[in-house]
Amino acid sequence: MEVRTSIIDKRLKNVKKIIAVASGKGGVGKSLVASTLAFGLSKKGYKVGLFDLDLYGPSSHIILGLDNFEFPEEEKGIKPYKVHDIKFMSIVYFTEDKPAPFKGDDISNIILELLAITKWKHLDYLIIDMPPGIGDETLDIIKYVKRAEFLVVSTPSKVSMGAVDKLLKLLKELKIPIIGIIENMKIDGSKYIEDEVTKMDLKYLGAVFFDKKLEEAIGIPDMLTKTSFYQDFDKILKKHNNLK
Amino acid sequence: MHEWALAESILAAALEAAEKEKIKKITEIDIALGELQQIEKDIFQFALDQIIDEYKDKLENVKIKIKTEKSTLKCRNCKHNWDFDSMKDKINKDESEAIHFIPEVAFVHMRCPKCGSPDFQIDKGRGVSITKIKGEK
Numbered sequence: 001m002e003v004r005t006s007i008i009d010k011r012l013k014n015v016k017k018i019i020a021v022a023s024g025k026g027g028v029g030k031s032l033v034a035s036t037l038a039f040g041l042s043k044k045g046y047k048v049g050l051f052d053l054d055l056y057g058p059s060s061h062i063i064l065g066l067d068n069f070e071f072p073e074e075e076k077g078i079k080p081y082k083v084h085d086i087k088f089m090s091i092v093y094f095t096e097d098k099p100a101p102f103k104g105d106d107i108s109n110i111i112l113e114l115l116a117i118t119k120w121k122h123l124d125y126l127i128i129d130m131p132p133g134i135g136d137e138t139l140d141i142i143k144y145v146k147r148a149e150f151l152v153v154s155t156p157s158k159v160s161m162g163a164v165d166k167l168l169k170l171l172k173e174l175k176i177p178i179i180g181i182i183e184n185m186k187i188d189g190s191k192y193i194e195d196e197v198t199k200m201d202l203k204y205l206g207a208v209f210f211d212k213k214l215e216e217a218i219g220i221p222d223m224l225t226k227t228s229f230y231q232d233f234d235k236i237l238k239k240h241n242n243l244k
Numbered sequence: 245m246h247e248w249a250l251a252e253s254i255l256a257a258a259l260e261a262a263e264k265e266k267i268k269k270i271t272e273i274d275i276a277l278g279e280l281q282q283i284e285k286d287i288f289q290f291a292l293d294q295i296i297d298e299y300k301d302k303l304e305n306v307k308i309k310i311k312t313e314k315s316t317l318k319c320r321n322c323k324h325n326w327d328f329d330s331m332k333d334k335i336n337k338d339e340s341e342a343i344h345f346i347p348e349v350a351f352v353h354m355r356c357p358k359c360g361s362p363d364f365q366i367d368k369g370r371g372v373s374i375t376k377i378k379g380e381k
Contacts, residue, residue: 001374003257007249010256071341076291077249078345094342095352101362106348109370113346117249 004116008144011077011115015049015123019179019243020141023153024163026132029184030054032214033153034129035063036233038086039221041242046124049080051114052090053141054131055107056100061092065219069096077119084221089118107136115144134167142176149177151205151243154193155185161196168200179243180205182236206236246345247283250372251291258377259302267379272307274376279315279369280328280347282340315369317350321361328369331357347371 012018021034031054038050052060061067064083069092072078080087091100091110102110120126128148131137141148150171154164164181171178180203183193187210197204211229224230237243258273277283289310296303315328331354332340339353347370356364 001257001261001377003250003253003372003374006257006260007253010252071338071345074246076245076252078246091346091349094346094349096338096342098352099362100349100352102348102351103363103365106351106366110346110348113348113371116253117246117345119249 002112004112005144008112008115009146011118011120012126012145012147015120015126017124017244018126018128018145018148019151020128020130020145020148021151021153022130022138022167023132023160024134024165024167025154025160028132028153028155028160028164029208030132030153031059031063031129032229033151033182033184033208033233034127035060035221036224036230037151037237037243038125038127039064039084039224040230040234040237041125041127042085043225044237044242046242047122048085049087049089049120049123049126050129051118051126052088052092052129053111053137054129055091055102055110055137057131058090058092058097060088060129061090063218063224064088064221066092069093075119077117079119087120087123089114104136108140111137111140112144133163134170138167138170142174149179151179152181153184154181156183156187156190156193158192161193165196165200168202172200172202178202180240183207185210205240206232208232208236245284245287245291247288248291250283251288252295254372254374255292255295255299255303257374259299261374261377262302262379265379265381267377267381268302270303270306270377270379272309272376272378273374274309274311276311276313276373276375278313278347278371278373280343280350280366281371282344283372285310285312311375313369316367317354317364318367319356319359319361319364321363322356322359324356324358326357
């Protein structure tokens with residue numbers, strides 16, 4: 001008999017809001033959006049946790065500049081390390097950042113294990129950095145983290161929206177709350193994504209323009225706040241009341 | 245000790261099952277500890293005892309039986325079977341500790357001892373589970 005599912009609600013009971021940052025497509029900037037969201041909210045004084053659920057390609061730790069892969073401290077469970085004041089949990093603590101070839105049920109087992117043993121305690125926001133697509137991780141978060149709301153990221157490309165569209169349709173079908181869609185790496189004034197999102201009766205939260213200098217700030221969150229990427233992102237947060 | 249969190253999961257699941265089956269008092273819980281997770285039985289038992297104390301109405305005098313389940317790992321590529329015990333000298337202390345936290349990171353730190361493939365499966369002995377619950381209605 002599976003025992004871990006019975007404890008997940010208790011582990012998350014003191015977390016006020018859970019936001020899963022997702023996309024149907026890879027490479028659209030989910031991890032950057034998730035990490036920037038966590039960092040931005042933390043800078044505004046909120047208690048924030050960041051859970052990198054991209055098990056084969058974790059990257060939030062790279063954005064946050066974490067290169068210490070020591071095991072988290074144990075205290076009746078595991079205590080996520082604080083990285084720039086964000087409680088951060090990732091598979092990298094256990095893989096030493098080596099390649100992680102996981103298959104279906106193994107992925108579900110890892111997610112269940114981490115949800116069952118991680119002590120987030122009191123948080124205003126828990127941000128989950130989702131892997132791309134609508135596979136195991138998405139279905140598991142929907143199943144086990146009942147209060148998760150989705151923040152969906154797309155680039156301006158039709159190719160990206162083609163895959164994002166499927167995620168949005170699935171979330172709508174399952175009646176999962178969708179906070180809205182962020183258009184990342186925008187390069188011109190095209191309204192294609194905004195129109196597509198509006199047609200689906202969903203909220204277009206705003207655009208973050210392509211920032212050539214962003215790469216220099218990867219791994220240095222204090223520098224990230226000085227980028228135009230962050231300024232655009234912060235405007236979206238302010239406009240939408242910090243996604244409360 | 246993250247054993248505490250797993251002990252908490254066991255008792256939360258037992259209490260949930262008891263409520264579903266309208267069991268007033270749980271008299272026995274049989275627990276299997278998968279070899280791969282390398283749970284320290286004494287710590288685990290201590291955590292169970294402490295938590296049981298908090299739920300005396302339903303769990304007082306409950307008999308806990310704990311068994312370690314040997315692991316069976318099977319290569320999907322060459323079909324070779326082996327167990328975790330036979331691999332212990334091929335992984336270091338940190339890798340073993342990582343598997344203790346998350347048994348699936350065995351796929352990161354171990355390979356099939358016969359063909360070297362990372363594509364194997366854990367057939368038995370993964371982690372903590374309940375094998376039997378007895379109670380009074």
